[in-house]
Amino acid sequence: MSDRVVIVGASVGGVRTAQDLRRLGYDGDITVVGEESEQPYDKPPLSKQLLLGKQSEADISLLGEGGWDAIATEARLGVRATSLDIDSMVVNLADGEELEYDALVIATGVRPRTLSPELTELDSVFTVRELRDSRALAARAHLGPVVVVGAGFIGAEIASSFRSLGTEVTMTEALSTPFARALGPEVGGLLTDLHETNGVNLATEAAVTAIEKSGDLTLVRLVDGRVLEAATVVLGIGAVPNCEWLEGSGLKIEDGVFVDAGCAVLANGVGPHAEGVYAIGDVARQVDPSTNKDYRVEHWTNAVEQAHVVARQIVDPVAVPEPLKAPYFWSDQFGTKIQMVGRPAEATSVSLHHFETAGAERTVALYKNAGRLAAAVTLGWPRAIAACRKAWESGSSVADLPAVLADLADRARSAAI
Numbered sequence: 001m002s003d004r005v006v007i008v009g010a011s012v013g014g015v016r017t018a019q020d021l022r023r024l025g026y027d028g029d030i031t032v033v034g035e036e037s038e039q040p041y042d043k044p045p046l047s048k049q050l051l052l053g054k055q056s057e058a059d060i061s062l063l064g065e066g067g068w069d070a071i072a073t074e075a076r077l078g079v080r081a082t083s084l085d086i087d088s089m090v091v092n093l094a095d096g097e098e099l100e101y102d103a104l105v106i107a108t109g110v111r112p113r114t115l116s117p118e119l120t121e122l123d124s125v126f127t128v129r130e131l132r133d134s135r136a137l138a139a140r141a142h143l144g145p146v147v148v149v150g151a152g153f154i155g156a157e158i159a160s161s162f163r164s165l166g167t168e169v170t171m172t173e174a175l176s177t178p179f180a181r182a183l184g185p186e187v188g189g190l191l192t193d194l195h196e197t198n199g200v201n202l203a204t205e206a207a208v209t210a211i212e213k214s215g216d217l218t219l220v221r222l223v224d225g226r227v228l229e230a231a232t233v234v235l236g237i238g239a240v241p242n243c244e245w246l247e248g249s250g251l252k253i254e255d256g257v258f259v260d261a262g263c264a265v266l267a268n269g270v271g272p273h274a275e276g277v278y279a280i281g282d283v284a285r286q287v288d289p290s291t292n293k294d295y296r297v298e299h300w301t302n303a304v305e306q307a308h309v310v311a312r313q314i315v316d317p318v319a320v321p322e323p324l325k326a327p328y329f330w331s332d333q334f335g336t337k338i339q340m341v342g343r344p345a346e347a348t349s350v351s352l353h354h355f356e357t358a359g360a361e362r363t364v365a366l367y368k369n370a371g372r373l374a375a376a377v378t379l380g381w382p383r384a385i386a387a388c389r390k391a392w393e394s395g396s397s398v399a400d401l402p403a404v405l406a407d408l409a410d411r412a413r414s415a416a417i
């Protein structure tokens with residue numbers, strides 16, 4: 001067993017790895033390195049509960065009572081890891097410290113894309129990844145119109161939160177249907193309805209050509225010549241993995257750090273693996289052994305599940321990794337829980353199914369490929385997603401799923417009588 005575990009990234013995946021190591025009985029040293037100086041906090045509430053004032057900063061702490069001491073972990077916060085030497089098994093920090101490891105967990109996540117570097121100079125233009133972003137945005141709800149650039153999940157959550165606070169919101173999207181990039185036009189249409197019903201202005205086929213200040217206003221120029229006036233602009237145009245610090249380390253990196261099914265890092269030219277090095281969460285690009293395809297998944301549950309896989313391997317190096325689970329994601333918009341399992345991009349067709357549960361209509365989108373379930377999205381029906389997840393993981397025929405969901409709906413109706 002390793003005596004010294006170093007974890008780089010003090011957030012969702014990194015902190016969970018330290019907690020799981022202690023839960024599994026690991027009694028060696030653990031050091032967590034984090035670039036942010038904040039104590040670790042959860043990320044999903046930044047665009048919703050925290051912005052809406054439904055949760056406080058204390059509520060979203062990732063450490064339990066007793067903080068770092070409770071998991072006997074040393075934290076180096078406010079300092080970046082700058083390079084890795086896999087031969088001498090050392091991580092170098094920006095302050096000159098060198099940390100030796102027997103096991104290293106890379107959990108450095110992603111950072112938001114921006115349209116141009118100059119935009120970071122504008123005090124009215126934001127991205128959302130850190131606590132300070134959410135804090136700053138919460139203070140701007142009363143300042144006037146918000147323009148959200150990009151109708152992806154984070155953009156849509158920001159639009160939903162500001163609208164719920166009574167702020168005028170316009171969301172722009174380069175494609176003709178918002179949300180279509182991730183979910184296709186069918187589910188994109190449903191989410192468009194949800195946003196329009198709740199008063200979000202949608203500007204589609206509206207690539208942004210420029211963002212500039214004009215007095216107190218920020219002007220968002222669209223490709224069709226329109227100009228949107230905003231007090232605040234939020235960019236939700238995707239993210240890039242934080243793996244530059246690993247350049248030159250010999251690890252296999254291409255839009256993420258390549259890992260095997262057990263999250264062990266694959267090395268270039270120095271053998272199949274870098275000894276004792278793992279990567280998890282948003283930064284990891286995992287190879288699915290059953291298809292040999294690789295995926296980088298920016299979902300909270302993925303980071304937490306991979307943290308567990310790695311902690312188990314560090315404690316028990318001969319443990320066989322569990323089979324990969326269905327990718328799972330949720331989002332909360334206008335009081336509706338949107339949940340997804342699987343990979344919509346791999347579907348060849350999509351069908352929408354409507355069910356009557358206890359007094360409410362529920363919609364499930366089934367994405368299919370060769371008779372199998374490629375993905376499923378449910379709107380406001382958490383119980384259905386478990387059935388879809390089971391079908392995805394078992395690889396069973398998708399043909400049976402509508403009947404399974406109809407049965408769930410029947411039972412929900414009977415229980416309500």
Ligand SMILES: Cc1cc2nc3c(=O)[nH]c(=O)nc-3n(C[C@H](O)[C@H](O)[C@H](O)COP(=O)(O)OP(=O)(O)OC[C@H]3O[C@@H](n4cnc5c(N)ncnc54)[C@H](O)[C@@H]3O)c2cc1C
Pocket residue numbers: 008009010011012013014033034035036043044045046047079080081082107108109110128129130154242245280281282283297298299300301303328329330331332
């Ligand atoms: C606003 C927002 C809302 C979200 N909502 C949802 C949701 O509703 N549902 C869902 O499934 N997922 C959601 N996610 C995604 C989810 O939070 C991520 O998938 C999860 O946080 C990934 O965990 P991670 O440990 O890989 O990365 P992170 O939690 O991002 O942690 C990475 C950490 O590494 C640090 N770091 C980076 N580089 C270095 C370095 N060189 N040295 C030291 N530290 C470094 C970063 O500062 C960061 O703190 C949301 C994300 C955001 C930002």
